[in-house]
Amino acid sequence: MTTPKGQQRVAKEETKGQVTSLTLLENIDNILEKDPAARSRLEVILCYPGFHAIMAHKVSNFLWRRGLTTPARCVSQAARVLTGIEIHPGATIGRRVFIDHGMGVVVGETTIIGDDVVIYQGVTLGAGAAARMGSASRGKKRHPTLGNGVVVGSGAEIQGDIVVGDNVRVASGSIVLKDVPPNSVVVGVPGRVIYRDGVKVTSESVPDIEAEAIKSLKRRLEKLEHMLAASPDLNKESFEVPSEDFSTGDLKDMDVVDDGTDPVDVFLHGAGI
Numbered sequence: 001m002t003t004p005k006g007q008q009r010v011a012k013e014e015t016k017g018q019v020t021s022l023t024l025l026e027n028i029d030n031i032l033e034k035d036p037a038a039r040s041r042l043e044v045i046l047c048y049p050g051f052h053a054i055m056a057h058k059v060s061n062f063l064w065r066r067g068l069t070t071p072a073r074c075v076s077q078a079a080r081v082l083t084g085i086e087i088h089p090g091a092t093i094g095r096r097v098f099i100d101h102g103m104g105v106v107v108g109e110t111t112i113i114g115d116d117v118v119i120y121q122g123v124t125l126g127a128g129a130a131a132r133m134g135s136a137s138r139g140k141k142r143h144p145t146l147g148n149g150v151v152v153g154s155g156a157e158i159q160g161d162i163v164v165g166d167n168v169r170v171a172s173g174s175i176v177l178k179d180v181p182p183n184s185v186v187v188g189v190p191g192r193v194i195y196r197d198g199v200k201v202t203s204e205s206v207p208d209i210e211a212e213a214i215k216s217l218k219r220r221l222e223k224l225e226h227m228l229a230a231s232p233d234l235n236k237e238s239f240e241v242p243s244e245d246f247s248t249g250d251l252k253d254m255d256v257v258d259d260g261t262d263p264v265d266v267f268l269h270g271a272g273i
C-alpha cells in the first residue's frame with residue numbers, strides 16, 4: 001500500500017490529470033488486496049480488464065477535460081473493445097476503484113464514483129428517465145453518484161441522478177432507482193434496503209414484487225371463475241355474462257384495494273427504497 005505521503009502526491013498529481021506510476025501502483029496493489037484470485041503485480045497488469053479500463057479512463061478523462069471530446073470518446077471506445085467495459089470519458093472516478101471481471105459494465109457520462117468502490121461484471125450506472133429526454137438533458141446530471149466503499153454486485157442496475165451512500169452494498173441483479181442511505185444493503189427489483197448499519201430493517205424475506213403481483217392476479221381470476229361458475233344465468237357457450245348479474249357487493253370480497261398497496265399496483269407503479 002502507498003504511504004500517506006505517497007497518497008498526497010497521488011492526489012496532487014491526479015488533479016493535474018497525470019497518469020503516474022504511483023496511481024498505477026496504487027491500483028495494482030488495491031486489486032491484489034481485494035481479489036484473492038490475483039497472485040502478482042505482473043498478473044494484474046497483464047490480465048485484469050478492470051485495471052486496463054480504469055487506466056484508459058484516466059487518459060480519456062484527461063482529454064475530455066481539455067475539450068478534446070472526440071479523441072476522448074475514441075480512447076474510451078477502444079478500451080471498450082479491448083475490455084468489454086464502457087466508461088464514458090466524462091465520468092468522475094475516485095481512487096482504488098476496482099472493476100472485477102468487468103464484461104458488460106457501463107458507466108455513464110455524469111456518473112460520480114467515490115474511492116474504494118468495487119463493481120462486478122454486468123453493472124450499469126446509467127441514466128434513468130432522463131435517457132428518454134435525449135439531447136434536452138445534455139449537460140445535466142443524469143447518472144448516479146456512488147459514495148466511498150460502495151460494492152455493486154454483478155448485473156445490478158443503478159439508474160438516474162440518485163445518490164448511493166457510503167459503504168452501501170447492492171446485491172447482484174438489483175435495480176436501484178432511488179437514493180440509498182449510507183451503510184445499507186440493497187436487494188431486489190426494485191431495490192429495497194434490507195440492512196442498515198448492520199441491523200436488519202425488514203422482517204420479510206427478500207420481496208419478489210413480480211411474484212406477488214402474479215399471485216394476486218391469480219387469486220382474483222380464481223374468484224371470478226368461481227363467481228361465474230356459480231351464476232345460474234351464465235351463458236356458458238359464449239362466456240357472455242349479463243352485466244346486471246354482478247353488483248358491487250359481489251366484488252367487495254375480492255382483494256381489490258384502492259390504497260396503493262395492491263400488489264399489482266405496487267408492481268406496475270414501481271416500489272423500492
Ligand SMILES: CC(C)(COP(=O)(O)OP(=O)(O)OC[C@H]1O[C@@H](n2cnc3c(N)ncnc32)[C@H](O)[C@@H]1OP(=O)(O)O)[C@@H](O)C(=O)NCCC(=O)NCCS
Pocket residue numbers: 101120151152153154169170171172173174185187188194205206
Ligand atoms: C449483496 C452483498 C453485497 C451482501 O453481502 P453481505 O452484507 O455480506 O450479506 P449476505 O451476502 O449475507 O446477504 C445479506 C442478505 O441479502 C440476501 N442477498 C444477497 N444477495 C442477494 C441477491 N442477489 N438477491 C436477493 N437476496 C440477496 C442474502 O440472502 C441475505 O439475506 P438474509 O440476511 O435474509 O439471509 C453480497 O451478497 C454481494 O457482494 N453480492 C455481490 C457478489 C457478486 O456480485 N459476485 C460476483 C463475483 S464474480
